[in-house]
Amino acid sequence: MSWTLPPSPSLRCSAQPAMDAQVQELRLQLEKQCLLNKELENRNADLERHLQEKEKLLKKLQRQLDELDCQQERSNNDSEADVRKSRTAVIATEPIPEDVDITGTRVQKTVSESSLIIKAIQKNDFLSRLDDEQVAMMVDCLVEQELSQGNAIIMEGTEGNTMYIVAEGELLVTQAGRILRTLTSGDVFGELAILYNCKRTATVKAVTNVKLWCIERQTYRAIMTNKSKKKREQIMGFLKTARTLKELSDMQLSKIIDSMEEVKFQDNEVIVREGTEGNTFYIILKGEVxxxxxxxxxxxxxxxxxxxxxxxELALIREICRTATCTAVGPVTCFSIDKEVFEETIPFENLELHDDLNVFEDVMAPQNKSQSSSMQLKDFVPVLYQEGRYQGEPVTLGVGGFGRVELVMSVQQGKYYALKRVSKKHIVAKRQEEHVKFEKRILQEIQSDFIVRLHAGFKDIRYIYMIMEFCSGGELWTKLKEAGRFEESIAVFCAACVVEAFAYLHKRGILYRDLKPENLMLDRHGYIKLVDFGFAKELARGEKTYSFCGTPEYMAPEIIQNQGHDFASDFWSLGVLAFELLVGSPPFSSSEPQKIYAKILDGALKFPPYMGEAARSLISKLCRPRPGQRLGNTKHGIKDVRNHRWFGSINWQKLRVGQMEAPTLPLIRKGPCYINFDRHPYDWTQAEEDFSGWDEDF
Known part of the structure; x- marks a missing residue:
């Protein structure tokens, strides 16, 4: 039997420090491991953050690369960048005099003189788009002017109304004292002045004795407008002789004219061949068949x-084979429409846009009217900037060619309003009296959630005042410039709001004519509202108007060509707007207006690689050169726009009643009531007094 003795106390005491040291060592190692783990976690977080930043940077660089690709593609070997970085200048309407005697201005020219003029027109960016008849009329109406060496033809900064073609001699073009170029025989200058009243951007002086051919704006516009009207009346008469079309109204025939294309055939060219399937109707404008x-x-x-x-004509209404061959005898010009386009244009039962728009009629209209009748100008006080460089000055929300918009508050209600103030003298100088009165009348009648409200109008000896609804979200233009370009969901929503505004206006016979991001405001819910009705016009269905007005980048080709325009021009501008919202600049842009007009008339749309197929489809259909073929202006009217797949995410019923959540809300900054607007210094100068009495009924 063996016995195990317990360890002696002295041994236990000697082992304890060793164990404590071991535990301490383990504790230190554990703490080190925890610190290491913490450091690794921090490093991982840093890496994750750097990774996210790099991804954002990559996306930004990819976007910039896409935009560079797009700009390079759109520039078409143009040396300038076409991105619109500044607000566009607007062109006000100018009455066309009824009494311009075109026949009295015609000047006989030799063959060599006519040849020089035609060659000059053909090499000019804008004028080269005129048709043969328009060119011939211009050649007839150009008058001769002779100037001695040293004389100035154009002075920088002055208003111009004449275009010139150099026949003989040499001229020098300078800008701010700097020499730009020399003009010699066959050169054209001052051509913008025949389109609208604009300031000359350079000085032109005769280096030698010079002979010029010149034409004034009123003569040019009268030529183009009268030619377009007569041609339209003529084609209307031709259409009325077609048995198939004899039951159609003038309005319907007008729609057909808008959809027709001008086509030319050479001598002996077969236009239609016997036995082939027919799908096109032709009217002979010139020549023999x-x-x-x-x-x-x-x-x-x-x-x-x-x-x-x-x-x-029978090819328009049923499948039919040609029963004869038609051949051009010498050069022939025809106006034509094919069956597919004709079917989109006729019948017109739905053209009146019965869209049940009463779902968003404003039930508060009677209350608004009674409220506005009790308002007085003295009831409104200016809102002042609370900080920044303009601290203590009245808030200016916007500045335009025709006045300023200031932020005011109603003393009685404590509500914010936008006060539009315009110089009466300036209105008279620009002959805009009727447009201003019309704008006030229209805005008082309009009750749409997609159009800014007018609450009251006032006047004194210097200004007319309009108390407007205040849209605290600011201009869509400012938001677009901040973002560069919008995500598709935002662009779709903004365009949809414009569609509803157009539906409301067009149903009431009102043509808008000045769509662009600068005229779209965001309310506090992020919904878009149309503002500024200075170029709006009442128009009956089937009628045309011939004013040259609007914003160059957004003008439809028929406005530039003085062919007469109607509601179809608003749909063209909707296509341009959709493009600009998605890309950041319009499809037809340049620093030179002549080039803008030339690009619009060419009509070549170039899309960036990142734009989706649905957007391309919508824009292409809205920006068709022939107004009668544009989406929104065919037989189903604006319903075709709403039903396009690009608007597939829009619940139109919810949009009308304000129940859709606006994707634009993140664009609206929080802060003082004026935080979403650019800041402007207050204009303390007083306008001149005006006692002409034009505003008696205002």
């Missing part, structure tokens, strides 16, 4: 047709 039919294997002439006669 031979009609032949195969008889016993030989082509036999049936007849010859001339100006005003037509053929192929």
């Amino acid at each position: 031979q009609v032949t039919k195969k008889v016993n294997g030989q082509q036999k002439e049936i007849r010859k047709m001339g100006k005003g006669e037509h053929f192929g």
Whole structure:
């Protein structure tokens, strides 16, 4: 039997320090490991943050790369960048005098003089888009002017109304004293002045004795407008002789004219061939057409047709084979429409846009009217900047060519309003009296959630005042410049709000004519409202108006060409707006207005690689050169725009009643009531007094 003795106390005491040291060592190692783990976690967080920053940077660089690709593609070897970085200048309407005697201004010219003028027109960016008849009329109406060496033809900063073509001699072009170029025989200058009243951007002086051909704006516009009106009346008369179309109203025939294309054929060119399937209707505008039919294997002439006669009308209404061959005898110009376009244009039962718009009629309208009748100008006080460089000055929300918009508060209600103040003298100088009165009348009648409200109008000896609804979200233009370009969901929502505004206006016979981001405001819910009705016009269906007005980048081709325009021009501008919201600049842009107009008339849309197929489809259909073929202006009207797949995410019923959550809300900054607006110094100068009495009924 063996016994195990317990360790002696002295041994236990000697082992304790060793164990404590071991525990301490383990504790230190554990703390080190915890610190290491913490450090690793911090490093991981830093790496994650750096990774996110790099991803953001990569996205930003990719976007910039896409935009550079887009700009390079759109520039078409142009040396300038086409991105619109500044607000566009607007062009006010100018009355066309009824009494301009075009025949009295015609000047006989030699063959060599006419040839020089035609060559000058053909090499000019804008004028080269005129048709042969317009060029011929211009050649007839250019008058001769001779100037001695040293004389100034144009002075920088002055208003101009004449275009010049150099016949003989040499001229020098300078800007702010700097020499730009020399003009010699065949050069054109001052051409913008025949489109609208604009300030000259350079000085032109005669280096030698010079001979010029010149034409004034009123003469040019009268030529183009009268030519367009007469041509339209002429084609209307031709259409009324077509048996298939005789039951259609003038309004419907007008729509067909808007959809027709001008086509040219050379001598002996076959226009339609017997036995082939027909799908196009033709009206002969110029030249002669031979009609032949195969008889016993030989082509036999049936007849010859001339100006005003037509053929192929049955092809518009049913599948049919051509019963004869039509061949051009010499050069022939026709106006044509094919079956597919015709079916989009006729019938017109739905053109009146019965869209049940009463779902968003404002039930508060009677209350607004009674409220506005009790308002007085003295009831409003200016809101002052609370900080910044303009601290203590009245808040200016916007500055335009026709006045200023200031932020005011109602003393009685404590509500904010936008006060539009315009110099009466300036209105008279620019001949805008009727437009200002019309703007006030229209805005008082309009009750739409997508159009800014007018609450009251006042006047004194210097100004007219309009008390408008205050949209605290600011201008869409400012937001677009901050973002560069919008995400598609934002662009879709903004465009949808504009569609609803147009539906409301067009149903009431009001043409808007000045769509652009600068005229779109965000309310506090992020919804878009249309503002500034200075260029709006009442128009009956089937009628045309011939004013040259609007914003160059947004003008439809028919406005530039003085062909007469209607509601279709608003749909063109909607396509331009959608493009600018998605890209950051309009599809047709340049620092030189002549180039803008030339690009619009060329009509070549170039899309960036990042733009989706649906957006491309919508913009292409809205920006069709022929107004009668534009989406929104065909037989189903604005419903075709709403039903386009690009608007697939929009619940139109919810949008109308304000129940859709606006994707624009993150664009609106929080802070003082004026935080979403650019800041402007207050204008303390007083306008001149005006006692002309034009505003008696204002």
